[in-house]
Amino acid sequence: MFLDTIADNLTDWGPRLLAGLRLTLILTLAGFSAAFVLGLAVEYFRSRPHGPIRIIANLYITVARGVPILVILYLLYFALPGVGIILPSFVGGATGLALVYAAYLAEVFRAGLGAIPPGHREAAVASGLTPIQTFRLILLPQAIKHTISPLLVNLVSLLKDSSICALIAVPELTLASRELMAESFLPLHVFALTAALYFALAWPASVLARYVEERLHAPGERLPAAAANFTSNSARSGVSQA
């Protein structure tokens, strides 16, 4: 019965939900790439030894992590027009997501770079590599190993949080399903279908993130028993979790 009703309406709902889904994907990718660049910049400024810029970067991270995304979206979308800046809802949504996730990604980058022993940098410099070569050949490859799984986790979170943009009228998946609900009076069916669509996107990425974490064995140890005997990564990668 439940599935029949969904099947009956699929010709009407399908294209509209898919249009919403497309925008959700675009919003997610736009927000995440902007957050990636901004996060690197924030982490760069925060890692400066001193100065006001470091304080500002720290303050930024505190605020972005302590305030709900909804508040930031409302400020961007409803309050900025008060000072003459009118953002289209999509731009407001993507900007809000990017601003918040830049703070999270800055933490990810810090953890990734911080996990590399300082001796590596010193050894690279001592053996005559330039600072850029040191970063590119020694630090970056190791940092990527530690960041790839948390980056994926944050990508999934951002995908889920993009649903909040429905509340500032970005016509993404959640807003599309709200409109369908208002027309069809079948909220349970519509939202179940919507939830399934989000799940279909988020779940593979979550599984991949977990797989990568187990394979590469990032810091922040999930597997302390295995870590305690300092075996090589490859030796236990296949048997770690039931």
Next chain:
Amino acid sequence: MGETFPALLSQALLAGALVTVKVAAGSLAIAMALGLALAAILFLTRNRFAHGLIRLYVEALRNVPSLTFLFLLYFGLAAVGVKLSSTAAALAGLGLIGGAVCVDIFRSGFRSVPDGQCEAAASVGLSPVMAFRLIVLPQGLRLALPSIGNYAISLIKDTSLVAAIAAPEVMFNARQLVNETFQTALIYGCAAVVYLVLTTAVAQTVLLVERCLELR
């Protein structure tokens, strides 16, 4: 109206903050109870069916947006005759989602207790359940505490979504007041400060407790 704007604003935000704290505390309690129970089951049984079922619950709720799940509970269940109040839907929704988060937190806490401790407990004659209760649980809870703190902070922020199903918390009240007064930037700015105070307070409390337990 007859009241001044600052009075209205502080009234709306304070009343909202109270609801926010109630919803956050309620769903935190539900989430932790649910997470602890399921993580204990995962730790104690080898039953494949139970493991599969819990895994399904965790994966399903961790990969669906909170907002969509709240809509599903509030609007979806009403359509089939289960009418939840907005606060009840908020507690159920955030509690169930949090349960899925807490299962993983507690499970990794329990797994962080070295295997040797369980073996030692078994060798002195404790049953598996007793070993769990007396040896693994107290240590696992301590190890899980920092992650629970992080979850509590994100939970406070997630309660702002409850405004979308009309529970009168900070954002809902702020929005109402904006509709009446049009002081958009000021009101949402103050709402941001309220959340910042709440999340900072939780973060500091967790830090304090961690220090008392000598985790840092």
